[in-house]
Amino acid sequence: MTYFPDHDYLPPVVYLDLWPLTGSLAMVRDPVAVSQFTIVRSEPKVDVVAKFFHPMTLGLDILTTEGQTWKTWRSRFNPGFSQRNLTALMPEIIEEVSIFANRLKQVAGKGNDFGPVFPLMNMTTNLTFDVIGRATLLILQRDMRLRSQTDQSDGNSLKSTLFDQIRLMEIFENVAQGIILQKRLQSNPGAGQKTTVLDLAIKHIDTDAPDGSQKKPTPEFVDRLVANLKVFLFAGHDTTAATICFMMKLLQDHPACLERIRAEHDSVLGAEPDPARAVQLLTASPHLLHSLPYSLGVIKETLRLYPLAATVRQPPPGYYLTGADSVKYPMDRFGLWTSTPVIQRHPQYWPRPSEFLPERWTATEGDPLYPATPNSWIPFSLGPRTCIGMELAYMELKLVLVLTARTLEIQEAWSEWDAVK
Ligand code: HEM
Structure with missing residues (x-):
């Protein structure tokens, strides 16, 4: 190819x-x-990147800020995106990937027949939004999920969330003001309790408040939190969603690799291919997901052949x-x-x-x-500005493999798609 x-x-x-x-x-x-x-x-990013994101984040996000401000905020978000923290959140993320796998099963054909043709990217985009939501939004509010995969109101709520700025801002204004600033301050997560990216970042509210009070975060603090939530959704959705599609296409084209993946899943997760069994096992022992070297190889090789993002930096004069x-x-x-x-x-x-x-x-x-x-x-760039969402992307991609590779055959079907369009 x-x-x-x-x-x-x-x-x-x-x-x-x-x-x-x-x-x-x-x-x-x-x-x-x-x-x-x-x-x-690590040279700064070119102006054009900041200009592109400015209408959405007003220059307050970590993707476009530089210097000490970037350093401070990147270090506030790093712990939430660490492999350790995400491993603790794996049951929540598995829940979202299971919805994706079930939806694929629903559109699959019976027996050896293929079901009707459908655009995979829509489904992977919805999945990715929901996964980022689960990893970043508050754990405190159990219902604080984006539900892009299951909420079919106005066609596809996920896409409209991304492309409709007003709706997007509504969601985050509610998250930031209604929930974080009032409820969250009253109940810090106790030791051993799960924490999302946001849970961990808002620990710094008191550090930023001029009077040292934990009760009143600065307006700038809130604005930066909201700006970064938007950027996580924006930077993380398309990249991961398209990588899933490329990965499935490559496995379709290389059946021997698909067989090796299946054998690896059988040996690590047991010979019973039912996704419910894998969900049970991974929920009890999340570290098993880190013991799938061939699956990780498939992901890295997909990202080698089809990298989706790159950095552009501004050098100093001379x-x-x-x-x-x-x-x-x-x-x-x-x-x-x-x-x-x-x-x-x-x-x-x-x-x-x-x-x-x-x-x-x-x-x-x-x-x-x-x-x-x-x-x-x-594919995730290099140095201190490397992608903050890399571990989350790996987790989502591996879970997709685990919950689909042994039970589904996915086949691209362009002529059928042309016929229904
Ligand atoms: C396969 C999936 C992904 C790929 C290939 C990817 C790729 C990249 C690349 C190449 C950069 C560097 C951009 C630059 O230096 O200008 C980057 C940065 C970034 N990515 Fe990702 N990304 C992925 C998933 C995610 C996810 C899931 C999230 C968040 C939920 C995310 C959030 C970010 C952020 C916030 C930055 C800016 C980091 C900084 O400047 O400190 N990405 N990503």
Whole structure:
């Protein structure tokens, strides 16, 4: 399967003039050079990113802020997105993925027949919204769920939530003012109690209040909380939802890989393929989800072949990048754009670059498939600005595999889709 041709003819840096769209950009396809503006020194994001998000978040979100403000707020959200915290929330997230798996089962055909054609991306988008909602919104209010998968009012409430700013703001205003600021302050989660991203971030209300009072958060605190909730939904939904679709397409095209996944699930979760059994097991022992190396390989290989996001950074005046070829590339006035799809399929860094080979992720050093070039797998970017939602995305993707791979056959059907459209 070829999605991008092998760009081995491209030099490490390609200068592009995209004015007036985004200004001048340099496509950087050399991992050594990419590490210089992401890890060695994390350069700020280009203005165009902040301009794009400003109408939604007024510049108060962590995706577009820089410096100390970014550092403070990123460290407030990091604990909520940690693998440990998300593992504690796994039963809630399993609940959402089970709804997704059940809905797929409902549209499946009987026996060996396929059911009617449907757009998978709508369902994965709804799932992803609900998962982000479960991980971020308050645990205090048990009913504080987005319910995009099950609430069919106005067609598809999830999509309208995303694209209708007014509705979006209503939800978050309610979350922020009605619930967080009143109820949450009165009852801090006790030791051992589950905490969402928001639960953990609002612990800092008192730190920000000028009078040190825990009762009155600053208006700026509330605004930043709301802005970041919006950005989590925005940055996390499309990326994860499309990755699920690509993953299912790749498994359809590679039945031997699907068989290996099924065998792995049988051996870790028991030979009974009924999703209810896996749900039971994972709810009791969530750590089992971290013992599925081949499934993780499928996810990483999907993200290698179909990366969905990349970073663009603004260098200071007089900046140079030095590639692995030791050439110094002048970067004045050019946005530094990580050329993720090219790097992740480049034959210089990857053996058999265009092939879907999940086993490269379980290969050990010395194996010809072993991924040997540092910083050449970058779907979540690199350095301190790396994706905060990576662990959540992994969890959702693995749960989707566990609850669907053994019981469903998914087949793309473009001509049938054309016929119903
Ligand atoms: C497969 C799924 C995902 C992919 C491929 C992905 C990819 C990325 C990439 C490449 C960046 C870096 C952007 C940059 O530096 O300009 C990023 C940043 C970010 N992502 Fe994700 N993402 C995914 C899922 C999520 C999820 C589930 C969430 C939240 C619920 C999320 C929230 C964010 C945020 C807030 C940032 C900005 C972090 C910062 O600047 O400190 N992402 N993501």
